[in-house]
Amino acid sequence: MIKVILSLLTLISIWSYFYFKSKSLFSILDKLWSLFVGSKGFSNESINAFHKDRHDLDKFNAIYNFKATSTRQIEKFILWSKREKCDTRKTSSIKGWFDIEKLEPLKPLIWESWILFSIVVLFLSATTAFSAWGITSNAIVKLKGSDPWFLMDHNRAKPVFSKLIIRRVDCHDDTFSRE
Incomplete structure (x- = not known):
């Protein structure tokens, strides 16, 4: 019984970690779907393109600690960081205190x-x-x-x-x- 509870707590912890890192569960649900059903992607190309964008967005948010809501914001951030010669490790280390839309640090209340x-x-x-x-x-x-x-x-x-x-x-x- 204890092993089952520890396994469930581990799964919930992993699930929570990915949810709070990327602010969505699309990637996890996609992996679970492909694990149990076996199909990857969508047969409709426009849905598949949207799905890949969503997957890229979740992965970027999880890895770089941002709250981007669109791939346009990510592309704009990449251009800005190259132009300003900004170290992405420093901007990602301030986690939620960087506004990716305005490309500036947030001022605390x-x-x-x-x-x-x-x-x-x-x-x-x-x-x-x-x-x-x-x-x-x-x-x-x-x-x-x-x-x-x-x-x-x-x-x-x-x-x-x-x-x-x-x-x-x-x-x-x-x-x-x-x-």
Whole structure:
């Protein structure tokens, strides 16, 4: 049963990969059709020409990470990249941020920039906090399963979510009370 589920998940993953790369499933359906039925192409030449254009479009979108909707856009892009001496690896590396119709990079929306900025600030804050904790002599420990987490160093122990602080001298004091 697990092998069947893993096989299905693998097939769905491959299917999803090709769908999100090319934004269509024409190529996969064409391969499945030719695998099970055995005929490639169409007998009508105009339909076959349209089918080949569609196949070229899907293949170009999948390989070069573009969202082209016609072969005219692809041809226009090829002429532009030759004229501008543009490296197609660089334009394809920005994935969906290149408008193939206008042949220019897309400008991100304000809210997208703010979300990216917020993620960077959050990541840097977390990294700074964890780095600061990492270079101190503190340790966060849990003594038993029911005990709270303690922040400990050489001189004190403090439950993480409490204001109580137990110092080294308190451990030797018989009159110390946790209240």
